[in-house]
Amino acid sequence: MKVLMVDVDGVLVHGRPSDGLPFATDLERDLGLSVEVLQREFFKCHWPDIVTGREPIEPRLSAVLQEIAPHLEAETLLQYWFENDSRLDPKLIDDLAAVRETGLALYLATNQEHRRAAWLMDELGLARHFDGIFYSAKFGHRKPAQDFFRLATTEAGASPDEILFLDDTLENVEAARVFGWNAVHWAAGMVLETAIAPFMATEENR
Structure with missing residues (x-):
């Protein structure tokens, strides 16, 4: 693997900083x-x-x-x-940093409009942790459209089989696999090392 793509909401960000509830709760x-x-x-x-x-x-x-x-x-x-929609998963952030140190490029792959995409990178500070962000308003296509994965692949400068993707929406995961990406359906409680280990082992055995 050369690239790890990570979804934002439901994977990296979980609602309100105080309690994780949806931003519009109050x-x-x-x-x-x-x-x-x-x-x-x-x-x-x-x-x-x-x-x-x-x-x-x-x-x-x-x-x-x-x-x-x-x-x-x-x-x-x-x-x-x-x-109020900015509660980061600190364990996942740390685990992603460790993966990045091995030379894997890290990108966000997310359905966002322009303002929040910029806010996530600049104000929330995700630009420190990721090499860039691929998002729907920039591409003109949202996940699970195949054009989203095509454009993200081109921007990443990798082939589809060199990309690993984490997303909490099964439809997006399945669409990424159709395009040729390796993909993990992310769920609460998952550990990054365990989730990506099968793909990394496959890479080592090539």
């Missing part, structure tokens, strides 16, 4: 906005275009908030979201 209490209304009026209608980079998040979110929560600025909601 949204109505804190910002006066119902999460159900936000899901219905914003995420359900507009997220597909935003997460694939066809539309920037700020103007669309601002327009929706004018209708459903006129007291709330888009920037306020974005910062609340990002800060």
Whole structure:
């Protein structure tokens, strides 16, 4: 293996820093906005275009908030979201660092819009731990689309069989395997060394 691709939400990041609950658990209490209304009026209608980079998040979110929560600025909601969806798995971060020291390149492979992708790297500090980020808004395709894996492979400068991928969504794992990546369906409680050992052993035996 030359490259290890890691999903963000559900693998590396798990909800609120304080307790791991979803970022919007107390949204109505804190910002006066119902999460159900936000899901219905914003995420359900507009997220597909935003997460694939066809539309920037700020103007669309601002327009929706004018209708459903006129007291709330888009920037306020974005910062609340990002800060409350940022609980890193410290054990996995340490284990990934050890793997990186062996010469394996580390990349994030994630469905994100532009703002949060930048925030994850710059504000949360993942740029210190990874060689880069491949994300859906940049590519114009989201996992599990085959074009996502094709573009990430090209950007990584590796062949599909040289890439190992961790994702908590089975559909994404299966799609990556179809493209030719090696892939692990990540679940709570898994240990990185154990999860990737079969693939590393295969590499050593070549």
